[in-house]
Amino acid sequence: MDEAGIIKKFLFVNRKAPYGSVYALEGLEVVLISAAFDQDVSLAFVDDGVFQLAKGQNPKAIETKNFSPTYRALEGYDIEKLYVERESLQARGLAEEDLLVDVKVVSTAEMSALMDEMDVLISF
Amino acid sequence: MKIGVMVNEGPYQRQSSDSAYLFCKAAIGAGHEIERVFFYHDGVNNATKLTEPPQDDRNVVARWTKLAQDHGVDLVVCVAAALRRGIVEQNLAQGFRISGLGQLVESAIQSDRMVVFGD
Numbered sequence: 001m002d003e004a005g006i007i008k009k010f011l012f013v014n015r016k017a018p019y020g021s022v023y024a025l026e027g028l029e030v031v032l033i034s035a036a037f038d039q040d041v042s043l044a045f046v047d048d049g050v051f052q053l054a055k056g057q058n059p060k061a062i063e064t065k066n067f068s069p070t071y072r073a074l075e076g077y078d079i080e081k082l083y084v085e086r087e088s089l090q091a092r093g094l095a096e097e098d099l100l101v102d103v104k105v106v107s108t109a110e111m112s113a114l115m116d117e118m119d120v121l122i123s124f
Numbered sequence: 125m126k127i128g129v130m131v132n133e134g135p136y137q138r139q140s141s142d143s144a145y146l147f148c149k150a151a152i153g154a155g156h157e158i159e160r161v162f163f164y165h166d167g168v169n170n171a172t173k174l175t176e177p178p179q180d181d182r183n184v185v186a187r188w189t190k191l192a193q194d195h196g197v198d199l200v201v202c203v204a205a206a207l208r209r210g211i212v213e214q215n216l217a218q219g220f221r222i223s224g225l226g227q228l229v230e231s232a233i234q235s236d237r238m239v240v241f242g243d
Contacts, residue, residue: 006233006234008232008233010229010232022165023165023243026164026165026204026205029204029225030164030225030228030229033224033225033226033228033229034229036226036229037226037229037230037233039229039233120232120238121238122130122232122238122240123240
């Protein structure tokens with residue numbers, strides 16, 4: 001591949017609930033593919049996107065696949081930088097211990113600073 | 125400047141794909157290069173040749189095809205998203221090709237800017 005050697009800072013911003021639309025699931029597919037390109041990948045979870053990481057998901061009743069175990073597998077793909085916006089968590093009655101993976105909880109201001117550092121921002 | 129474009133919504137329901145197309149035309153007109161347009165989520169519905177809008181309306185699909193023909197823009201439809209929505213080779217409009225998500229990541233790496241349209 002002729003992009004060999006170029007490493008960009010990617011931030012995938014997850015903004016939507018895991019179920020109710022396809023964005024979380026198809027967003028995760030992009031994240032997994034990006035791991036094959038040896039890029040500097042980070043994930044952000046803001047707004048209802050924080051629900052994607054909530055423990056104990058069981059979408060059986062809506063006959064939808066529970067894909068939340070995949071977030072636990074991200075480490076195996078060397079995707080370890082996960083940022084969750086504190087204000088989004090708090091507004092939804094969630095705390096860090098309600099999440100199924102290790103994340104860095106950051107303020108809105110810290111999240112904007114993070115976004116500012118990135119080369120590529122794609123949100124789902 | 126090399127620009128990668130991502131389209132995440134289908135045609136007609138909302139303005140995103142119109143905006144993406146108009147952006148591409150304007151960028152090319154201003155001397156920029158559209159490195160690739162990648163269609164994802166319901167955006168894959170921009171690529172079906174079965175689309176038949178009323179004659180007095182714009183034809184979103186045909187406009188993309190013309191953009192590919194006139195300016196050699198690479199129009200890529202995500203295979204997984206496409207299959208989910210019934211977009212396959214047999215109903216693909218001219219100028220589009222089906223490929224993988226790697227094409228999106230590659231486009232972001234090779235472009236100076238990545239511009240995303242749609243929710």
